[in-house]
Amino acid sequence: MSDAIAITCPLTDPSVLLSLRAGTMVRVSGTLLTARDAAHARLHQLAQDGCPLPVSFHNQALYYTGPAPAPPGFIIGAVGPTTASRMDPYTPALLAKGLKVMIGKGERSAAVISAMVQHQAIYLGAIGGIGALLSQTVQHARVVAFEDLGPEAMYELVVKDFPTVVLIDTIGEMYYRKGQVPYRTRLPPL
Amino acid sequence: MRTITAHQITEAVATLCQRANTCLPDDVYRALTVAHTQEASPVGQTTLQLLVDNADYARHSGVALCQDGGVTLVFLEIGQAVHLVDGLLEGAVQAGVRRGYQDGYLRGSMLDRPFGGHNTGDNTPAILYTRLVAGDQVTITVMPKGGGAENTSRLAMFTPAQGMEAIRDFVLDTIVKAGPASCPPLIVGIGVRPARILHSKSWKGNG
Structure with a gap:
């Protein structure tokens, strides 16, 4: 990842995202919020009830993960990405609240991609299967909301050089599509 | 006839749960290192290198390879000449999973019921597969099967x-x-x- 682009979240200038095209390797430092299914459902319910959200999403990065417990002497346990599409139904509303960077794995819905283009947000892929290594990029971790959800609570993680690749960029281009093209031709004839 | 206690089963399952979540099997590790030398794309190379680094770090530190400890599948090959005493097999295995996940700081991912359920916190219930075989030994294999594999x-x-x-x-x-x-x-x-x-x-x- 030595040739990766570095960004710091929350973003002071979201226009830095415009030049990050699908397939670009990005190292993320700064603060990441975390949330999975249950936390998204709670956020959705709060918004429906007209209640304030427990955190601001303005220019923030949201990482889809439910970390493992921290062994003694560690800041956090394994903290790899979970499948982002489970959060799709809730995502356009968060993008409208200023969310700019999402980190997870897997495809996103057409509705999410169109909201990303509208709000100039990007979706970064963290590598599934390197949860232990990713825990080493975490310098500080604290629960910021829904503590009763255990591993599904919302955390604030302070990270340094968290490795990612741009999966969907601000013009809606998808690395999963782009990346498969050269390899599809190599599949045996059917 | 050989006597094996439920406690022995529990101990073995607990140890295996921790090992399975922190130590990548040798054949998979070798496949990753070989794939790394053959991969053409820079993103692919980086990914494979990080997977190898992750395996090294997890084995060395005891931090789980992945935050998802999966559904715990426990395969038991039970010799017909084994006499299990001091408890039931099912309970002994579940106790082993409970202890392995709690002592190993592994995340519980199982719910107590499918709708509106709560995390049981210790990754029970595990799924048991039992097979009766010849002999007087019990062979236990633990496989943490992540949601990504099931889905x-x-x-x-x-x-x-x-x-x-x-x-x-x-x-x-x-x-x-x-x-x-x-x-x-x-x-x-x-x-x-x-x-x-x-x-x-x-x-x-x-x-």
């Missing part, structure tokens, strides 16, 4: 006229579809069996 599993039935082509299409399509969400490395397991056998086993009396 992308697919089943299809083919007519004879569709032939191998259709099976191959289905397998390749399944792999391509699984690629983005399932975590690398993908280990592809393919089971094929005649429909009549599948039927008679799944739907007793209807085959």
